[in-house]
Amino acid sequence: MTLLIMHTPLLTVAGLRVSYNTREGDVPAVVDVSLSLQQGECVGLVGESGCGKTTVALAIMRYLGANGRIVGGRMRFKGRDLLQLSPKMLRQIRGAEIAMVYQEPTTALNPSLTIGTQLREVLCYHRGVKKGGQKGSGPA
Numbered sequence: 001m002t003l004l005i006m007h008t009p010l011l012t013v014a015g016l017r018v019s020y021n022t023r024e025g026d027v028p029a030v031v032d033v034s035l036s037l038q039q040g041e042c043v044g045l046v047g048e049s050g051c052g053k054t055t056v057a058l059a060i061m062r063y064l065g066a067n068g069r070i071v072g073g074r075m076r077f078k079g080r081d082l083l084q085l086s087p088k089m090l091r092q093i094r095g096a097e098i099a100m101v102y103q104e105p106t107t108a109l110n111p112s113l114t115i116g117t118q119l120r121e122v123l124c125y126h127r128g129v130k131k132g133g134q135k136g137s138g139p140a
Contacts, residue, residue, distance in 0.1 A: 008079060011037040011060070011098075017072035018052070018059050029055045029068070057100050062090055096126035 018030040030052040037043050045053040058064050060075060062082060075082040077098055085093075099122070102108050109118055123129040 007038060009036045009076075010039045010041075010078060011035075012076045013056075013060065013073065014075075015073040016056065016059060016070065016075065018055050018064065019069060019071050021067045021069070026071075028071075030059065033073070054102075061094065061098065061100055095122055 012035075014034045016030055016033040017028065019026040019028050021027075033052070033056055035043055045056060047053055055064075055068070058068070059070055060077075060082065062085075064070070070083065077093070080089075109115060120129070
């Protein structure tokens with residue numbers, strides 16, 4: 001007999017719908033996107049320019065901006081409802097537990113620094129890890 005152990009997904013998005021408010025009214029940007037991500041798994045969002053890939057990521061991070069809003073669906077990260085988290089709770093998990101690397105050259109990784117240096121900066125800031133890997137009181 002084989003025992004299959006199911007783990008709770010790290011991230012679940014179900015029926016996500018996002019609209020942007022414009023002068024002409026609400027414009028649907030994302031309609032009915034669902035995905036599930038397990039710990040250690042990678043998911044790629046693929047599609048033509050303007051199809052909503054970045055909007056999906058921004059919605060998950062709750063970074064849509066003033067004219068964007070989630071109009072439907074559910075999102076859970078580590079069992080927590082992302083749509084119910086307070087701004088303070090969102091600040092605590094962003095960068096420390098969940099993050100995105102932007103595709104735009106001006107907001108992505110800095111080409112003058114190594115990737116390792118940039119990733120260490122996140123750990124220093126959010127976890128208090130010093131440059132030598134020791135736990136400390138803040139950024140090194």
